Amino acid sequence: MRRSDHPAHHRRKPEPTRMTSIPPGRPAWVDLFTSDPAAAAGFYAPLFGWAVAEATGEPPTGRLVFHQQGRPVAGAGPTDDGQPAWTPYLATENVDTACELATATGGRLRSGPVEVSDSRRSAVLTDPAGASFGVWQSLGLSGAEVFDVPGALTWAELTTREPDRAKEFYGAVFGWTADDQPMDAITYTTWQRDGQQVAGMMPMVGEEWGDLPSHWMVYFAVTDTDAVADEAQRLGGSVSVPPTDLPRGRFAVLTDPQGAFFSILGPVPAPA
Incomplete structure (x- = not known):
């Protein structure tokens, strides 16, 4: 993987951010889709100092939530295609509209939309080149609470x-x-x-x-x-x-x- 000349440094240096709401179009959340969420938690928890909790308000699918400084920052769940990957979710005011726009512009719906009461409505898509990303509509949880x-x-x-x-x-x-x-x-x-x-x-x-x-x-x-x-x-x-x-x-x-x-x-x- 080529990264030796990686230009992420061109963006402005960020300040620590606590989020109560996330504007549309910004990254709101990240999920790890993996073959073994529990084993992955055993790797990331000591690596980043994350606390691990089972996701609440959802079907018992083995989903986990990672917390930093007592606030949710990421999640993990089983992969549906056998390929482990981190996937960012982008904030939107309406998931269904975003999915319609995405599929009309060459994207593909992979899963969802799904709704978790008092939390969010979300879906996972791929763009025209096949890169996976999610869309996230807050129903109470704006996304990660610290960046x-x-x-x-x-x-x-x-x-x-x-x-x-x-x-x-x-x-x-x-x-x-x-x-x-x-x-x-x-x-x-x-x-x-x-x-x-x-x-x-x-x-x-x-x-x-x-x-x-x-x-x-x-x-x-x-x-x-x-x-x-x-x-x-x-x-x-x-x-x-x-x-x-x-x-x-x-x-x-x-x-x-x-x-x-x-x-x-x-x-x-x-x-x-």
Whole structure:
């Protein structure tokens, strides 16, 4: 997986955020779809300091909720296609309308919509290039309640083989505009809505991507990238891209024991 020249550092440095409501078009939640939610919890809980609880108000499907600082930040549940993956959910005012727009613009509905009383209405889709994402309509739970602190989501990025088509699709469904930033042989895109950065897009250019399909990458904030990468290996995970310094921070791409990959992003260590 090519990440050595990763440009996530182009976005503005975030401030720790507690959310009581999440504007439409912004990442609201992340779910891990995995072959073994309980085993995955045994990896992520010590890695990020997450507390683990069974999801309430839902059918007994083995879904879990991860908490940081006593607040929900992510979830986990069984995968429906055998492929473990982290999936971001984007906030919307109406899930059904978002699904209609997505399918009319070349996307595909994978599951849902489903409703959890006093929580949310949500669905999982794929964009025209096959990258999976969710849509989230608050019915009481706006989504994750904390962002940009260690162990919480800090960035989401579409990595795609069809960037031009993605601009049309996400613009139509979420009202995003594309801020393109030339960088060497590629153009990195920062998605914006209402003048605010909401996510990024990396085009999959070159043979080094191999047969990796288009996908969404999620980034979790950490205080020490190297220490978390080492701990991930001790817990049975692996390092897909080793810790690397960027102007924005120090990042790495990790893979959990079930095969789901994700990124971590922390500060660049001070010179010794």
